[in-house]
Structures are given as C-alpha cells and as structure tokens.
Amino acid sequence: MANTPAAEKAPPKPEETIARTSGYRLLPGAADEMLDQQGNVRPVWQHFVSAIDQMSEHDLHERFARADRYLRDAGVFYRAYGAGGSTDRAWPFSHIPVLISEAEWQVLAEGLVQRANLLEQVVADIYSENRLVEQGFLPPALIAGNQEFLRPLVGVKPASGHYLHFCSFEIGRGPDGNWWVLADRTQAPSGAGFALENRVATARAFSDIYSETHVHRLASFFGAFRSALQSYNRSNDGRIAILTPGPANETYFEHAYIARYLGIMLLEGEDLAVVNGKVMVRTVAGLKPISVLWRRLDATYADPLELNQQSHIGTPGMVHALRNGSVNFVNALGTGILETRALLAFLPTICRHMTGEDLKLPSIATWWCGQKSERDHVARNLDRMVVGPAFTGMPFFDDNGRSILGSRYKSEKGISAAEWLERQAGNLVGQEVVTLSTTPAMVDGKLVPRPMSLRVFAARTKNGWQIMPGGFARIGSGSDVSAIAMQSGGSAADVWIVSDKPVDRTSLLPTEESFTRNMPGSLPSRAADNLFWLGRYIERAEGVLRILRAWHARYAESANRDQPLLANVTEYLSLIDVDTTTGVPESLLRNIDSAVYSASNIRDRFSPDGWLALNDLSKTARRFHERVKPGDDAAHAMTILLRKLAGFAGLVHENMYRFTGWRFLTIGRLLERGLHMTRLLGHLTEAETPDGALDMLLEIGDNVMTHRRRYNVNTAGLTVTDLLALDPLNPRSILFQLDEIRIEVEQLPNAKINGQMSLLLREAVRLHSGLAVMTPETMTKNIYESLERDLEKFSDILARTYLG
Numbered sequence: 001m002a003n004t005p006a007a008e009k010a011p012p013k014p015e016e017t018i019a020r021t022s023g024y025r026l027l028p029g030a031a032d033e034m035l036d037q038q039g040n041v042r043p044v045w046q047h048f049v050s051a052i053d054q055m056s057e058h059d060l061h062e063r064f065a066r067a068d069r070y071l072r073d074a075g076v077f078y079r080a081y082g083a084g085g086s087t088d089r090a091w092p093f094s095h096i097p098v099l100i101s102e103a104e105w106q107v108l109a110e111g112l113v114q115r116a117n118l119l120e121q122v123v124a125d126i127y128s129e130n131r132l133v134e135q136g137f138l139p140p141a142l143i144a145g146n147q148e149f150l151r152p153l154v155g156v157k158p159a160s161g162h163y164l165h166f167c168s169f170e171i172g173r174g175p176d177g178n179w180w181v182l183a184d185r186t187q188a189p190s191g192a193g194f195a196l197e198n199r200v201a202t203a204r205a206f207s208d209i210y211s212e213t214h215v216h217r218l219a220s221f222f223g224a225f226r227s228a229l230q231s232y233n234r235s236n237d238g239r240i241a242i243l244t245p246g247p248a249n250e251t252y253f254e255h256a257y258i259a260r261y262l263g264i265m266l267l268e269g270e271d272l273a274v275v276n277g278k279v280m281v282r283t284v285a286g287l288k289p290i291s292v293l294w295r296r297l298d299a300t301y302a303d304p305l306e307l308n309q310q311s312h313i314g315t316p317g318m319v320h321a322l323r324n325g326s327v328n329f330v331n332a333l334g335t336g337i338l339e340t341r342a343l344l345a346f347l348p349t350i351c352r353h354m355t356g357e358d359l360k361l362p363s364i365a366t367w368w369c370g371q372k373s374e375r376d377h378v379a380r381n382l383d384r385m386v387v388g389p390a391f392t393g394m395p396f397f398d399d400n401g402r403s404i405l406g407s408r409y410k411s412e413k414g415i416s417a418a419e420w421l422e423r424q425a426g427n428l429v430g431q432e433v434v435t436l437s438t439t440p441a442m443v444d445g446k447l448v449p450r451p452m453s454l455r456v457f458a459a460r461t462k463n464g465w466q467i468m469p470g471g472f473a474r475i476g477s478g479s480d481v482s483a484i485a486m487q488s489g490g491s492a493a494d495v496w497i498v499s500d501k502p503v504d505r506t507s508l509l510p511t512e513e514s515f516t517r518n519m520p521g522s523l524p525s526r527a528a529d530n531l532f533w534l535g536r537y538i539e540r541a542e543g544v545l546r547i548l549r550a551w552h553a554r555y556a557e558s559a560n561r562d563q564p565l566l567a568n569v570t571e572y573l574s575l576i577d578v579d580t581t582t583g584v585p586e587s588l589l590r591n592i593d594s595a596v597y598s599a600s601n602i603r604d605r606f607s608p609d610g611w612l613a614l615n616d617l618s619k620t621a622r623r624f625h626e627r628v629k630p631g632d633d634a635a636h637a638m639t640i641l642l643r644k645l646a647g648f649a650g651l652v653h654e655n656m657y658r659f660t661g662w663r664f665l666t667i668g669r670l671l672e673r674g675l676h677m678t679r680l681l682g683h684l685t686e687a688e689t690p691d692g693a694l695d696m697l698l699e700i701g702d703n704v705m706t707h708r709r710r711y712n713v714n715t716a717g718l719t720v721t722d723l724l725a726l727d728p729l730n731p732r733s734i735l736f737q738l739d740e741i742r743i744e745v746e747q748l749p750n751a752k753i754n755g756q757m758s759l760l761l762r763e764a765v766r767l768h769s770g771l772a773v774m775t776p777e778t779m780t781k782n783i784y785e786s787l788e789r790d791l792e793k794f795s796d797i798l799a800r801t802y803l804g
Contacts, residue, residue: 020447021049024440027449031177031437033098034447044101044498051209057445064095064442067205075603075611076197079250091194092491094475096440097202098452102216102499108171108179108456109467111361116167116458116465118347119184119338121354123163127154127334137350142343148187148336150299152306152319158332159322160232165330165460166225166294168192168471171361172453173437180434181344181363182453187336188296191455193254194492195472196222196261202494214499216469224466225459226262229292232328238291239281239522241265243272245297245313247600255296256603266604267293269302271524274317277324283522284660284802285749292328299333307333364434439493441475451476454495469497523660527605529803530598531661535668537595542645543676544578544588546700549638551580554696556632564690572683583628583637584621592618605661613648620644663744667798670744674737675791677701681725681734682784685717694720701732721776728772734787738768741794748802760801763794 026032026039034045041049052060068090076091100108125132126149132138143149168189170182199218203210229240244255246268259266265281273280273287280287295302301311303318321327337343344363351359438449452475457468473493551569561567561580570580579585596618599606624637649669656662680700684693694715698704701724711719727733742764745751751761767790774783 020053020442020445021440024447024449027438029175030435030449030451031173031175032449033100033173033437033439033452037177042099042101044099047213048097048099048206048209051206060442060445063205067093067095067201070201070204071197073612074197074200074608075253075615076194077253079252091197093198093201094441094450094473094491094493095202095205096442096447097206097494097496098439098454098473099496099498102497105469105497108361111179111359112169112171112456112458112467113465114351114355114357114360115169115181115184116164116460118351118355118359119167119186120162120164122343122347122350123186123332123335123338126337127156127163132350137353138343138346142340142346143337146337146340148299148334148340150307150334150337153322153332153334156319156322157325158328159325160328160330162460163332163335164338165228165232166192167331167458169456169458170453171456172434175435175437177437179361181361182434183341184338184344185455186331186338187298188331189457190251190254190296191472192222192457192468193257193261194251195455195457195468195470195494197257198472198492198494199470202496213496214501214503216497216499216503217505218468218470220504221457221459221466221468222262224461224463226264228459228461229262229264229294229330231462232330233291235289235291238289239265240292241267241281241290241294243267243269243293243295243297243302245269245301247603249296251296253603259604264294265522265524267524268526269297269311269313269315271526272315272318274315274321277317277321277326279315279318279321279327281522282525283749284525284528284664285522288522290327292330294330295333299336302333439473439475441491441493452493470495523664525803527602527661528664529799530601531605531665532668532798532803534595534598534602535665535670536672537591537598538645538649539669539672539676541588541591541595542642542649543673544576544591545638545642545645546702547573547680548578548580548585548588549635549642550696550699552583552631552635552638554692555580555630556635559631565692565696568684568690568693569696572680576679580630582625583630583634584625584641586625589621589625592621607651607655609655610648610651613644613651617641617644617648660749663747664802667741667744670737670741671791671795673732674734674741675788677724677732677734677737678784678788678791681721681779682781682788685721685779686781697724703730703732706730718776721779725779726771726774726776735768735771738764738771742768758801760794760797763790763797767791767794 021034021041024035026035026037031037034041034049036042055063071091071093077088078091079088122132126138126143130143133140133143164186166189168185168191170185171179172182173179196218233240241264242255242259244252244266246252249255256266267281267290271281272290273282275287279290279293281290297313300308302314303316304311304314305316306319307314318327319333322329322333347363348359351357436451436453439452440447441450442448452473454471454473456471458465459468460466473495475491475493477490547569551566551573554563555561555566558566561570573580577587579587596614599611599614603611621641624641628634628637652662652665656665680697683689684697694717695704697720698707698715703723707715707719707723710723713719723730724732725734728735728739730736742761745761745764748760751758757765767787770790771787
C-alpha cells in the first residue's frame with residue numbers, strides 16, 4: 001500500500017538509481033497533478049521528479065525512514081474506529097508531497113476567500129434577519145429541520161462581530177482540470193496541526209530538495225491567526241484557550257499540538273464555569289476569566305443547559321455567556337449549519353444575489369431532494385448520483401463508504417424512482433460523482449497515480465481572510481475514491497506551494513530585540529490533578545520495581561518462595577496487589593498505564609521527549625510482561641525498566657519549567673515516595689522481621705553504599721531507620737520528602753493569605769516538624785501507621801484545595 005511506513009520494511013541494499021516515473025501514466029478520465037493532459041511532467045514538478053529519479057533505493061528508504069521516525073517520536077497518531085472500539089494507529093503518511101504552482105494557488109486562494117466571505121454573510125443572515133429564507137433563496141425546511149440550526153443562538157451577535165474565524169475546505173480537481181469545492185468545514189475544522197506535522201516530516205525526508213525549492217512556509221499563517229486571536233481578547237485579564245472534547249476525540253493530538261505551538265491553553269468543558277454571565281476557568285489559583293475560546297467540539301455539545309442536554313463535555317450556561325458578549329467563540333456556535341451538503345445547491349444563486357458575482361470556485365453539483373424539480377432531476381440521473389443523510393458529511397469521505405443512489409433505489413422493488421425519492425424527500429441530497437485527480441504515491445519503489453483531495457485552511461486576520469499556503473492532501477490507497485479517508489485505508493501528504501522566486505522564511509519566534517517576559521498561564525485544576533497523579537503513578541511504579549528487583553534477585557539464589565524473607569515480602573506485596581508469580585505483574589502495568597493516561601490528558605503541557613520516554617517505558621514493560629520469567633530474568637528486566645523510568649524522570653526534572661505545574665508533579669512524586677518508604681519501614685523493621693530484611697531495605701532504598709560510609713557498625717534497625725526515615729540529606733528518606741513537600745507547597749498559589757498559612761501549608765509544616773523531632777528509637781510501627789494516615793490526609797487536603 002502507498003502509506004506503508006518505510007521503516008517497517010527491510011532496508012534494501014544500495015543499487016543503481018532507477019527512473020521511478022518511467023511507468024507513471026494518466027488514468028482514463030482523470031486529471032493528474034504531476035502530468036499535464038499530454039502526459040508531460042508539469043514544470044512545478046520537474047526539479048522534484050529529477051531529484052528522486054537520481055536516488056537509489058537505499059537512499060529513498062533512508063529518507064522515508066527519517067520522516068517515519070520523526071512522526072513516531074513526535075507521537076503523531078490517528079484514532080481508528082471499528083466494531084471493537086477505537087485504537088490509536090501510526091499516522092498514515094504518504095511521503096511524496098503534492099506540488100502546486102504559486103500562480104495556480106493564487107487563483108484558488110481568491111476563490112476560497114470569496115467563499116469564506118459568502119459563508120459569513122449566509123450564516124449571519126440565518127441567525128439574524130433570515131431574509132434568504134424569506135425571499136426564497138433557501139427552503140425553510142432546510143434551516144428549520146436542520147439539527148445544526150441552534151434556535152437559542154438566533155439574534156445573538158458574536159462579540160468579535162464575526163461568526164467565522166477559521167474554516168477549511170475540501171477541494172478536488174475534476175477531469176477537466178478545474179478545481180471544485182467538495183465540502184465546507186465550519187463547525188470545528190481539523191487538520192491544521194497535522195498539516196504542520198506533515199510539513200516537518202516531509203522536510204526531514206527531502207531536506208535538500210525542500211531547501212532548493214521555493215516552498216511557501218506555513219508559520220506566517222499561524223502567526224497571523226494567533227495575532228487575530230489575541231486581538232479578540234479585549235479584556236486585560238482575559239485568557240485565550242482551545243476548547244477540546246478531550247483525549248477520546250480522534251483529533252485530540254492535533255488540539256494539544258496546536259495549543260503548544262501557539263502557546264495557548266487547552267481546556268475541556270469541565271475546566272470551565274459560567275459565573276455571573278462570564279466564562280471562567282477553574283485554576284489552582286481560583287476562577288480566572290476566559291475571553292476567547294477556539295472550539296474544537298461540535299456546537300450542540302457546548303452547553304447542556306440550552307443545547308444538547310445529554311452532553312457531558314460542555315459547560316452549563318455557555319449560551320448565556322454568549323448573550324452577554326463576554327466570550328468570543330472561534331467559530332461561533334451554530335456555524336455548523338454551513339456544512340449542510342444541501343446548501344451547496346443554493347450557494348451559486350445566493351452568491352450572485354448577495355455579492356453580484358459568480359462563485360469563483362464552483363461547488364460539486366448538488367440537488368436537495370426536498371423540492372419536486374430537484375427530485376425529478378435526480379430521478380433522471382440516478383446512476384450519476386451519490387447520497388447520504390442531508391445534514392452529514394460529504395459521502396466521498398464517509399468512513400463507512402459511499403452509497404450509490406441507484407443501488408439503493410434498485411433494492412426496493414415495485415416503485416418508480418420518482419416515487420422512491422418522494423418518500424425520501426427532505427432527507428436525501430443527490431450529488432454528482434466527481435472523478436478526482438490523481439497524484440503520485442510511492443508503491444514498491446515506483447510512483448503510481450492515486451486519487452487525491454485537498455484540505456485547505458482559511459483564517460480571519462486583521463487584514464481579512466488569509467489562506468494557508470499549503471494544507472494536507474488525502475491520498476487514496478487504490479483507485480477507488482471511497483478509500484480516500486484514513487479510516488478506509490487512505491493516507492495524508494504534505495502540500496507544497498512552489499514559487500519561482502525565493503520566499504520568506506518566517507517563524508513564530510519573536511524577532512524584535514525588545515520583548516516582554518510573560519508569566520506562564522494559569523494552571524487549570526484538571527491539569528494540576530493530572531500532573532499530581534502522574535507524579536504519584538510514576539513513583540508508585542518505581543517503588544514496586546525496586547521491591548520486585550530485590551525479591552527476584554533473592555529468589556534467583558534460593559529458588560524457594562517459602563524462604564522466610566521472600567515469604568514476608570510476598571505477603572507485603574500482596575497487600576498492595578503485586579503478584580510475584582509472574583515476572584512483570586499486571587499491577588505494575590496498570591500503574592504505568594495510569595501514568596500514560598494522566599500524561600495523555602495534558603499533552604499540551606508535556607514535552608515530546610517526555611512523552612516518547614513514557615511510551616517507551618510502557619511498551620517495554622508490556623513486552624517484558626509477556627516473556628519474562630521470575631528470578632534472575634525478572635531482576636534484570638526490573639533494572640532495565642528502572643533505567644527507562646529514571647530517563648523519564650530526568651527529562652522532566654531537567655527540562656520542565658519550574659512553575660506551578662512542575663510543583664504539582666513534584667509534590668505527587670514526593671508524597672508517593674514518602675508513603676512507599678513509610679510502609680516499607682513499618683513492615684520490615686519490626687523485631688520479628690526475618691534475617692536479611694534490613695539489607696533488603698537498604699537495597700530498595702538505593703542506600704547500601706551510603707550506609708557503609710555513614711555508620712561504623714553492621715546493619716542494624718536503628719541505623720537503617722536513621723538513614724531511611726530521619727536523614728534530612730538522604731533523597732530517599734521520609735524526612736527529606738516532607739521537607740521538599742513543605743518547600744513546594746509554600747510556593748503554591750494562596751499558600752499564604754494576609755500572612756496566614758493555608759490549611760495545606762499548615763499540614764505540610766506539621767508533618768515535617770513532627771517527624772524532624774523524632775529519633776530512631778521512637779520510630780515504632782504505630783508511628784509509621786499514623787504517618788501513613790497523615791500523608792493520605794495531606795493528599796485529600798491538597799485535592800480539596802486545588803484539584804476540585
């Protein structure tokens with residue numbers, strides 16, 4: 001298949017170069033992006049084609065592997081849905097970009113700008129005067145019966161003055177070489193982040209060709225849109241955020257990537273509250289105002305109070321806030337009605353009526369079956385139509401495949417086409433099948449033609465609509481257009497807009513010598529919660545790994561589970577749901593999986609290196625779970641996992657900005673380490689503990705050498721207690737954890753108010769001072785049990801104070 005990752009194939013041996021375009025031919029009845037109608041390579045492609053024709057198989061394999069490795073390391077994925085649920089799959093990347101000349105793109109851009117302005121006028125009319133319906137340009141049923149027509153939003157003017165701020169358009173080239181608009185995306189357009197990642201991956205594969213070709217960069221487009229978002233924020237203390245449905249959404253990776261790229265918050269509905277008609281975000285420093293929300297969830301789910309009452313991802317009162325004009329939505333709620341496919345049938349007439357111009361980019365031929373004249377037309381052309389529910393997405397990209405209208409009619413015997421359509425009136429849209437153009441895709445070392453459509457993005461800026469100079473192409477896995485969707489086996493490719501002269505190399509990094517240092521944004525309570533538990537799960541996994549390594553090392557020597565020390569520790573491990581009969585127990589995997597899940601909820605705050613290290617740890621642990629046996633094999637596996645975990649912890653410690661989020665992550669780790677050592681000491685320092693328990697404690701605490709240097713006696717209960725419980729300089733001791741917790745809590749928001757310590761800070765100080773005055777002789781099992789309860793109580797207070 002065209003999108004088979006090159007890295008998954010065995011690397012070929014270096015060999016002579018081959019002409020990869022030698023067998024490339026036009027398909028009957030279809031235009032092609034690389035070849036003109038005479039079968040000659042278009043000028044814009046000639047340099048690229050010449051370059052890859054000179055590459056050996058080995059060189060090409062290495063280039064594709066670089067791109068695939070980047071996408072894999074960056075964690076780019078898409079979510080595939082099937083009967084068994086959803087699974088995350090590697091990004092299906094087609095390595096050959098689509099090249100379009102700057103001159104041709106300029107014509108396309110002008111047509112899309114005209115279309116974006118027209119859609120703005122249409123949606124503004126629908127939610128205000130409604131003259132298009134009144135004057136007969138739109139059928140009343142098309143609006144009133146549309147589930148995307150949100151009546152609570154009628155008469156609500158967007159605070160920015162515009163309904164549309166960011167759109168995308170599905171476009172395709174027909175057999176005659178002209179471009180058609182296949183669909184308008186105005187609800188919550190996705191793909192811009194993936195276009196960026198496709199660009200980086202393609203530039204990695206063809207860095208030399210890319211640098212020699214005058215390809216328009218994408219950064220200026222995003223920079224202009226970020227400036228536009230900032231201009232909508234007219235409040236001194238307002239914030240800008242992306243509103244996501246959450247990690248379960250198929251494009252969540254993109255939401256997090258864009259938030260990180262633009263430097264704005266990523267929020268879910270539960271992060272928000274509407275207070276006195278204003279949208280507020282729940283942060284660890286209290287409620288803070290939100291002025292701009294770039295929404296990536298469908299409008300009906302935004303407010304369960306006035307829209308979809310079944311929504312669990314919205315925020316009650318959001319529509320009320322919109323009526324107050326206290327928040328800007330990008331795009332405005334209700335703009336999803338513009339995605340109605342039946343609307344395509346009326347846009348040409350509406351364009352002439354509202355602008356006095358013809359559409360510069362025609363829509364695919366469409367007929368709404370709610371009108372008799374249209375039904376008669378469709379009845380006469382059954383075999384050239386495709387259909388679907390009137391208010392859903394384009395059939396070309398239906399994840400379940402296309403339905404042919406004629407086939408559906410023929411399956412119902414005994415009625416005429418007109419009668420059948422009469423029964424479907426208002427529920428079907430007929431559209432003419434368009435044979436899409438083809439573009440080169442690499443298959444088995446040769447370029448072959450594959451059907452293609454483009455997704456192009458438009459952003460409203462201070463200078464009007466700006467079209468991204470690129471986008472991403474969706475490439476079919478075969479000649480069938482229905483397989484163009486990624487859910488059906490399609491892939492994605494970069495789009496190069498090529499100029500005949502050098503282009504600006506812009507960046508989102510500031511170029512001015514003067515600057516303003518902005519403090520990091522407020523930390524949402526949900527993000528703090530995930531960071532706190534990420535720290536706890538990671539430390540919990542480390543604690544289990546250290547105990548298991550010590551247990552399996554001793555089991556490898558004795559091969560006797562009934563040996564007193566092993567039996568004693570097995571009993572302790574069973575209390576925390578750890579099974580020693582398997583090399584890598586399920587409970588360890590659950591802790592690591594929980595850490596991955598917590599991190600996945602805060603991808604916008606997580607570095608790609610950290611994410612890669614955490615996923616590598618998870619994959620290695622799962623692989624060990626399937627094959628590692630108890631004993632020396634398991635002990636060795638635990639050492640490997642500890643090293644990987646230490647690598648992750650080092651990345652976080654060395655690279656994460658020392659602000660509020662880092663403190664919650666750190667407090668989580670410190671708290672869990674303190675609990676781990678408290679429980680262990682309480683269990684293994686009892687008088688009746690088997691021989692070897694104290695040595696095992698030192699090994700688990702990674703303090704064998706330190707104990708030998710510090711104490712001139714053999715291992716004893718008092719010395720081990722002193723070192724692992726009460727030594728303020730030992731990073732594994734309980735007292736060290738409590739001292740660090742106190743320091744970090746003191747830096748949290750509202751830790752002190754008017755000179756008074758908060759409840760959480762008082763508890764941190766009490767815990768630290770209470771243990772600091774203890775001596776090894778006073779550390780009894782009851783003391784350890786009491787300390788364990790106090791640490792759990794501290795966690796509860798922290799949750800009530802900051803994470804609720």
